Amino acid sequence: MNSSVAFYKGDFVPYENAKLHITTHALHYGTSVFEGIRGNWNEKENTLFVFRMKEHFDRLLEGCKMLMMNIPYNSDQLCNITLELLEKNKFKEDVYIRPLAYKSAEVVANLKLQDLESDFALVAVPFGLYIDSTRAINCCTSSWRRIEDTMIPTRSKIGGHYVNSILAKTEATLSGFDEAIFLTESGYVSEGAGENLFLIKDKTIFIPPVSDNNLSGITRDSVIKLIKNELNLDIVERQIRRSEIYLADELFLTGTAAHVTAVGSLDSRPIGSGKVGPITKSIQILYFDCVTGDFKKYINWCTPTNKNL
Numbered sequence: 661m662n663s664s665v666a667f668y669k670g671d672f673v674p675y676e677n678a679k680l681h682i683t684t685h686a687l688h689y690g691t692s693v694f695e696g697i698r699g700n701w702n703e704k705e706n707t708l709f710v711f712r713m714k715e716h717f718d719r720l721l722e723g724c725k726m727l728m729m730n731i732p733y734n735s736d737q738l739c740n741i742t743l744e745l746l747e748k749n750k751f752k753e754d755v756y757i758r759p760l761a762y763k764s765a766e767v768v769a770n771l772k773l774q775d776l777e778s779d780f781a782l783v784a785v786p787f788g789l790y791i792d793s794t795r796a797i798n799c800c801t802s803s804w805r806r807i808e809d810t811m812i813p814t815r816s817k818i819g820g821h822y823v824n825s826i827l828a829k830t831e832a833t834l835s836g837f838d839e840a841i842f843l844t845e846s847g848y849v850s851e852g853a854g855e856n857l858f859l860i861k862d863k864t865i866f867i868p869p870v871s872d873n874n875l876s877g878i879t880r881d882s883v884i885k886l887i888k889n890e891l892n893l894d895i896v897e898r899q900i901r902r903s904e905i906y907l908a909d910e911l912f913l914t915g916t917a918a919h920v921t922a923v924g925s926l927d928s929r930p931i932g933s934g935k936v937g938p939i940t941k942s943i944q945i946l947y948f949d950c951v952t953g954d955f956k957k958y959i960n961w962c963t964p965t966n967k968n969l
């Protein structure tokens with residue numbers, strides 16, 4: 661079923677009524693901050709489990725601070741609005757939840773943040789796989805470099821900076837690849853167009869630091885915890901060169917939309933066996949058990965919509 665209700669201008673409204681005026685500041689200048697949150701349907705328990713909802717709203721509010729947006733809700737209130745929205749839509753399938761804080765002022769030619777009102781909107785839509793995470797995908801190194809934190813803050817999901825990701829993903833898919841990997845201006849590996857990156861070599865896991873302009877991913881954080889707690893493998897956070905990827909044993913991407921997706925090749929060079937590697941596979945299994953609420957040790961990462969749980 662599709663969404664029937666959205667949260668817009670402080671109220672629950674019919675989905676089709678959540679519309680903005682053409683002069684809205686955010687539409688012209690990308691002055692918005694958004695999140696992508698997954699709700700995963702668990703048939704056995706008759707509930708959606710919303711994954712790490714509070715952490716997503718905490719990151720949204722950090723982005724609001726950077727863009728000088730005051731929205732009248734704290735993260736607990738945003739969580740409650742989300743649960744109410746999901747209840748009103750009566751979803752019984754996996755959903756993608758999209759909160760959006762934006763400069764709602766209806767103005768033209770106004771290149772500043774102060775003295776412009778902001779608002780918050782929320783929708784949720786049924787959502788399956790974003791990338792086919794059942795196989796190892798093929799990536800290319802983007803000819804577009806990852807924007808630097810010296811240009812636009814990269815550690816939040818600021819609307820305007822997604823033009824960078826969209827250019828990279830468009831180039832990759834038009835050239836027959838599944839996803840693009842960004843390098844920083846200085847040539848270090850940053851992340852995918854919409855995912856963080858993990859490299860495996862000799863049973864050690866390497867990840868680029870967030871200071872290499874990647875998003876401080878919530879899936880990245882969850883996977884780091886799972887690797888440390890459940891697999892007892894070493895994780896080294898350090899700058900990574902593109903050529904290290906060519907010689908890696910395994911590579912995978914993480915993100916709310918992409919889950920944990922194995923990368924089978926970069927720039928047409930196979931990575932390891934070119935298939936989903938054994939460590940990536942174990943992480944995929946652990947992660948899926950967490951997001952669906954089946955791995956009870958991590959159930960505090962999941963908020964059920966079913967009030968009886």
Ligand SMILES: Cc1ncc(COP(=O)(O)O)c(C=O)c1O
Nearest residue numbers: 854855856875877878879915916
């Ligand atoms: C550019 C970028 N990097 C990384 C991620 C992964 O972040 P998260 O795991 O919080 O969804 C995303 C997705 O939100 C993204 O858009």
